[in-house]
Amino acid sequence: MHRPPNAEAEVADELAVLRPGLVPRFTAALPGARAAVLTRLWRAFAHEPLPWIEGRERDGDGLTLRLRDGRRLHGPACDPYRTDGRVDAVHLDRAAYRDPARLLTDLAVPHAVGFAAELGHSVASLALSRAGQGPRRPQWPGTDWEWERRVVDGHPFHPGCRSRPGFSVAEQLSYGPEHGPVVRLGLMPVPAAECLVAGDWPAELREPGRVLLPVHPWQAEHVLKRPCGAGAGPDAHPLMSLRTLAVPGGPHVKTALSARLTSSVRDISVASVAASAVLSAFGERLAARSDGLLHMTRTLGAATAHSPDLAAVLRESPQVHAAPGEHVVPVAALDGTELPGSAAWLTAFARLALTVGLRLLDLGVALEAHGQNLLVVLAPDGAPRRLVYRDLADIRVSPARLARHGIPAPELPARMVTDDAAALRRKLFGSLVGGALAGTAGSGAALRAALEPAVRELPHTPDLAALRADPLPVKALTLMRLTPERSGDLWTELPNPLR
Template identity: 75%
Template sequence: MYRPPTAEAEVAEELAAVRPDLVPRYTAALPGARAAVLTRLWRALAHEPLPWISRRVTEAGGLVLWLADGRGLRGPHADPYATDAYVTAVHLDGALYDDPARLVADLAVPHAAVFAAELGHSAASLALSRAGRPDQPEEWPRLDWEWEQRVVDGHPFHPNCRSRPGFSVAEQFAYGPEHRPVVELGTVPVPARECLVAGAWPDELRDGERLLVPVHPWQAAHVLKRPYDAWSPAHPLMSLRTLALPGGPHVKTALSARLTSSVRDISAYSVGASATLSAFAEDLAARTDGLLHVTRTLGAVSADSPDLAAVLRESPGLYACGDEQVVPVAALAGTSLPHSPAWLAGFTSLALRVGLRLLELGVALEAHGQNLLVVLSPDGTPRRLVYRDLADIRISPARLTRHGINPPGLTGRLITDDETTLRRKLFGSLVAGALAATAGSGPALGTALEAAVRDLPPGPELTALREGPLPTKALTLMRLSPTTPGDQWTTLPNPLVLEHGTRDQ
């Protein structure tokens, strides 16, 4: 017989030892955190190609999922673009479930036990994150890392939005950006002959014939299990493993923990491609009429291991002029801006104009809310975009060549001429990701897209966006398919043609 997961109780026990003042707030935050995770899970159950769901039926009272074993799972109508926690409970064969971990465990599908444990940790960690946030809204930040640390809830659509396995409560407070710590980064010396280096590695991180590789304290303690030398205080950004150095660049560290779907390390392939990609992207951004900046990669190093590597990258804040601010799209939900339909339409138009233009030329950005930033005027008007982290874009040599652009001298996973792959990369990250999360619902997203596409130049990519279903990563299917490598995909109803009513799916 399944017993409720212990993640919530374990977190409460650790919290009582390190921050007893937050225990009441944590306890109060748990129901809302469960609902937030359950809402993300319900989106997946409603729209992903999970093999043990045989039929989906939309009825007047909501959605019924018929499982292959004959059980019925009932819940509300599923808006795939909603970010509010509107699913507080579902019913499996008449039994009520308000805990996503307990629901998945009792579904008893393949690999459910591991995923259920992750969901329990995600809800507990989310409640911990919410417990520590300020009571009142703050003034807009002035520094780039302050914007990043306002993102409390993590991924807007992944059920593992705050899952941090391997992190104690004390470590979440010490390293989680939403808790606003200062992290003391270290360095590990490695003989230069054993390292792969791209770009210009700074003198500050050299010691004779050795390179000093920046290392995250968690990585040093749990993965490398070796001492390191103190280097610099830094402010963690929303990705956890990337941190802002005081007055300087951002440093992306290897952090071999499973956050949401993936284990985060830095491959030798990414390091080797970084300088070429950075130069290529700088040239490409110049073709967007000043609407896009791409942060330059200053240097990258791998000590012959994905677990000991680092990338130094420009701060996006360098691309603000005067009183402008550069804001990660994921942080927009914490402002009043997305609530204005006119503002949302303007931002959507800007993002699509840039994204579709680059896709036409031959580059698909992974423009989710973490990689994509917007430059705002003092009154909040979106002026330009900034993109960072080129490690997972897709590049089409054939498209580039057709437009008279020399493809970069790269091979491997970044390179593809496959039309479906290119469109999935951009549409899934930008439209089903960044724009959907900013809009907060299907109707709001559809209204913004309809207003934006009227003024966009026609072309096959715009036609595909307007007429086809919208691709997105099947995030839950991926977690329940541990032996299947790579991304898996599903499609969502196109918000431009979204129809409501009763239908069998």
């Protein structure tokens, strides 16, 4: 049986040369990292429509999966909304597995070998991320990048939560936000005639006849493979998306970083650059209809050398929407943050998020409001006051719904436009309820306790009725990685937390 490369040993060997003092902490973090990735993988096995699983049988606190080839996979019963659970082992027939990469390899299902390698990277990178953490300070961070540095474990439900294939240990330490580095961006000069520019591209990123595109150092070395004015760009702090960095006192810079992180290879398409200014203005018009409950970060400028591998977007920092004493916090960074009266706080946050999300959905816009794109403005006492949404590139827009409210539909890429109610609801409910709210609540019981009082106060609409009655759609993240021949999102349905 072919075995994937041993990412744990590779990271340990590199670390012994670069940071030998971290090796004991890395080694100590490995069992917990394996369990964290295995927990996410087992959740997928329990709830995603994987074609090689024939049936699922609940037995007390256990769950048995019947595979089409006659084997049986057994593990604990699985709350799909739980983030603090821990699966240390599952059994394939009589053999116990603690290593998720080895389990997937021995399952030998289609495309398992490639995904198993990603899971090995996820375990090793997660252990490295945890090893590099010092004690968390009790006071709240004062900058946006310090908040985002708190997201150590990555995606709460994706087995590839920390998968960074193609990044050496030195590169992870140099570019991973959880390690707290400062990254010096490069500047790639492109003839202005060969560059598409949208919005207001700043004068400091122009030269006579040329546009200067900020470039991530990893992209310059591994993809562009040419000098990009290393050291010529600004110092910046990486945010949790890795490819977006915060310039102190300046904008957030979204760079092209053509690496596979969790589910997909991220780049900046030419179409998204072309639509960026129109989309940003559209977002501001939508925010104006939220009664002050929502801010949209503005896109200041975007540029591309007509290539998704060489492009950049400049966005305003979400911090510009904070009044004195307030904090603007990505929802993903709330985990582990002490909040006043956590149950009551979660209900207030759910009420705020659903009020905004459902109002925009009724208008005709479904936000992808997961814990990275959605931020909450906290009052000095920690109460949730308003929301901030960033990165409009993956929203869905319904021209028919917009027309009912007298809102002109902007010119957008075709992939963003749909009047299908199911597709619109999947986008919002899967990201907001199944992502941001579930990840913050930490369990199905806590999520239900927060949602029930919140939905009672919301206007009765067909979208709310669907949220209350139908199974909850979420992305089938593992199915997507095991079905590489299909592009786009694949979905599964979870038990409705309100029923």
